[in-house]
Amino acid sequence: MKFSIQNPITFAFHPFFIISVAIFLSCGGNAEKISFYEHSNRTGEKIIYVVTGTGCTNISPEFNDRISSVHTHKNCIVAWENKDCSGRSERISPGTPYHLHLRGLKFNDMISSFQLCSKPKSRPPPPPPTLPPKPASSVAQRVAVEVHNIYRRRNRSPNLRGDDEIHRTAQQHAEYLAKNNKFRHSGNKYGENLARVGGRNQEEAVRNAVRMWYDEEANYNYNHPGFGEDTKHFTAVVWKSTTHLGIGAAWNPKTKLWVVVANYYPAGNVGGYYRENALKP
Numbered sequence: 001m002k003f004s005i006q007n008p009i010t011f012a013f014h015p016f017f018i019i020s021v022a023i024f025l026s027c028g029g030n031a032e033k034i035s036f037y038e039h040s041n042r043t044g045e046k047i048i049y050v051v052t053g054t055g056c057t058n059i060s061p062e063f064n065d066r067i068s069s070v071h072t073h074k075n076c077i078v079a080w081e082n083k084d085c086s087g088r089s090e091r092i093s094p095g096t097p098y099h100l101h102l103r104g105l106k107f108n109d110m111i112s113s114f115q116l117c118s119k120p121k122s123r124p125p126p127p128p129p130t131l132p133p134k135p136a137s138s139v140a141q142r143v144a145v146e147v148h149n150i151y152r153r154r155n156r157s158p159n160l161r162g163d164d165e166i167h168r169t170a171q172q173h174a175e176y177l178a179k180n181n182k183f184r185h186s187g188n189k190y191g192e193n194l195a196r197v198g199g200r201n202q203e204e205a206v207r208n209a210v211r212m213w214y215d216e217e218a219n220y221n222y223n224h225p226g227f228g229e230d231t232k233h234f235t236a237v238v239w240k241s242t243t244h245l246g247i248g249a250a251w252n253p254k255t256k257l258w259v260v261v262a263n264y265y266p267a268g269n270v271g272g273y274y275r276e277n278a279l280k281p
Contacts, residue, residue: 031050031051031052032050032051032052032072032073032074032075032116033048033049033050033072033073034048034049034050034070034071034072034114035047035070035071035072036048036049036059036063036067036069036070036111037067037068037069037070037071038063038066038067038068039068039069040068040069040215041069042069042071043069044068045063045066047059047060047062049114051116053116054115054116054117055115056080056084056085056113056114056115057113057114057115058083058084058112058113059083059112059113059114064083064112065109065110065111065112066109067079067109067110067111070092070111072092072093072094073094074094075094075116075117076091076092076093076094076116076117077091077092077114077115077116077117078090078091078092078114078115078116078117079092079111079113079114080111080112080113080114080115081110081111081112082112082113083112083113084113085113085115086113087112088110091117093198093199093200093208094198137202137203139202139203140202140203140205140206140247140249141162141167141247142162143203143206143207144162144206144210144245144247144262145160145161145162145245145247147206147207147210148160148210148237148245148262151210151214151237151238152237152238154238154281155217155238155278155279155281156240156279156280156281157238157239157240157277157279158240158243160242160243160244160264161243161244161245162244162245162246162247163244163245163246163265165246166190166244166245166246166263166265167247167248169186169188169190169246169248169263170190170246170247170248170261170262170263171246171247171248171249171250171261172248173186173188173248173261173263174248174249174250174259174260174261175248175250177194177250177252177259177261178250178251178252178258178259179250181252181254181255183196183259186261188263189265189267190246190263190264190265190267191236191239191242191263191264191265191266191268192236192261192262192264192267193209193213193233193236193237193261193264194259194260194261194262195208195209195212195213195233195260196252196255196257196258196259196260197209197212197257197258197260198257198258199258202249205249205258205260206247206249206260209258209260209262210237210262212233213233213234213237213262214233214234214237214238216230216231216232216233216234217231217234217238219231219234220234220235220278222278222280225274225275225278226271226274227269227271227274232269234278235268235269235274235278236262236264236268236269238277238278238279239264239268239269239277239278240276240277240278240279241266241268241273241277242264242265242266242267242268243265243266244264244265245262245263245264245265246262246263246265247260247261247262247263248260248261248262248263249261
């Protein structure tokens, strides 16, 4: 069931139905569509805004402090904790299908207002540099190690260290995937996570990828530890026995997304060892 309305009004939500609410504000040729969802993975009730310009938009009262995932299309937004764009804020960039990192940022169920980062253009902005892809910068490598270790500490796992050889291996596969417009595992001797994400540069792409992998933690059952298709990236990130990490990031001009490859040594996700390696926070 979907409503299209000109101004926010109060709805009585029936407990047995998921209701989608669309709110259209100044729908113009340069309008930007932003979807807010009650739960992660773009599930549950949702509310859609179509806005132009960079003014502040307050979330309809029914969705105040209920948002767990966001989907933007062409333009980034700044999400705010309080009404009238005040309090704590977080920039959410376009291009990544699921902005599941809200939970990792402890920004879950805290969004009350938002604004566009900048006014959408009639022509898309130029993409990041195309082929030949540059090796992952030392900054991107440092970001990968830092963000992994932030999440690993939450799950009582020791810090990882970057490794030059593993960095080179991960970068080589990222460049291969980007150049050939493919998305598949390398089959090398390391554990491996893959992601296709948006980002202004390698560092932001790496940060977005690790956040997305870790957010699978919401689906992990610590009472019945083991492999899961919807949790395998999370368990690879926090696997306690893993000691070293390599990262690669390359721009795919066809998809307009970054390919991010993380390689882990020793590899995680080993059957029969989940209980002692994927620890509860």
